[in-house]
């Protein structure tokens with residue numbers, strides 16, 4: 001035990017568990033869709049916290065199912081069978097059946113967590129929310145997809161289940177909620193600027209010409225920073241989606257086609273299957289070496305920067321910034337978000353920290369789950 005942990009364990013004045021635990025006992029049925037890098041870490045975090053949440057917060061999390069792209073696991077009344085994760089308990093995936101199973105009979109609180117990167121899954125949100133299921137996701141597809149679908153999701157979440165998506169922008173950092181709080185307290189957003197890609201932040205920090213860009217990109221993929229298809233990061237589309245999400249949060253009807261995006265993906269690799277793209281990554285090395293040399297010649301550093309203003313101007317691209325620029329001093333996957341608002345007009349409000357990776361992203365999703373759970377009424 002480190003000294004801090006032992007101090008907490010031995011301290012005679014440790015705070016008692018929350019009083020409300022017994023009087024606010026609630027059960028939340030949870031189904032997870034997409035047990036990939038983020039989804040599987042989230043499952044581990046939920047399991048690790050289950051007992052503590054029941055004891056200290058009166059929240060019983062009941063994991064009732066996991067759906068992957070081709071198969072799903074549903075719990076049943078037989079604990080022995082539930083304990084087995086083998087072919088006997090897995091069955092072909094069927095999202096309607098999955099959602100109905102998690103919703104269950106009667107009035108129980110139920111939530112679907114979408115950790116896939118599937119548009120087909122995102123298109124189900126309006127129906128799930130309208131049926132009273134809560135939805136939490138790190139996937140940007142719904143919040144930055146077609147505006148009409150986004151509006152249906154917002155409408156369904158007004159009277160149905162609740163919808164939260166904090167981890168869609170800068171993973172576990174409190175970005176969407178910070179903007180929401182500013183707006184809800186009467187502030188007005190003027191502009192947002194920053195570095196919104198953990199992958200590109202990490203690549204820009206690591207890339208000094210010693211190792212080829214392609215080798216670093218393979219490493220970023222293995223570390224779980226990239227999107228399932230790393231072209232979503234390199235093309236700037238992942239960052240464009242984050243700008244669209246923030247703009248819509250502020251009530252501006254932005255869509256992806258409104259964002260001016262500079263892509264780093266060579267045209268000949270834009271449409272090939274992802275496996276082929278990964279096999280041909282070396283084709284990125286020469287153009288990226290040129291960008292680095294140009295930045296170094298100007299005594300600058302490469303940084304991937306995005307901006308959005310209240311006239312709807314949104315742009316995303318790679319820049320050579322002076323070494324003294326605030327964005328030049330970030331580390332690892334650090335994202336920076338600068339909100340300029342009426343209140344923070346002269347000196348912007350800053351959110352900064354790691355912006356990618358399964359652990360921090362899963363924790364952002366988990367925090368959304370807890371915020372919804374806090375608001376649930378006690379039901380028999």
Ligand SMILES: NC(=O)c1ccc[n+]([C@@H]2O[C@H](COP(=O)([O-])OP(=O)(O)OC[C@H]3O[C@@H](n4cnc5c(N)ncnc54)[C@H](O)[C@@H]3O)[C@@H](O)[C@H]2O)c1
Nearest residue numbers: 034035036037038068069116117118138139228356357361
């Ligand atoms: N990795 C990060 O740092 C990070 C950060 C923020 C947000 N996100 C978002 O989190 C989501 C998951 O990212 P990841 O890195 O875990 O990706 P991943 O590819 O590791 O996992 C995605 C999982 O979803 C499954 N899947 C695909 N289609 C499905 C379907 N129709 N039904 C059920 N499952 C399906 C895949 O089989 C895979 O297991 C993505 O939307 C991503 O944009 C990731």
Ligand SMILES: N[C@@H](CCO)C(=O)O
Nearest residue numbers: 197198199226227356
């Ligand atoms: N691939 C994304 C994950 C976080 O959205 C990034 O690198 O920023």
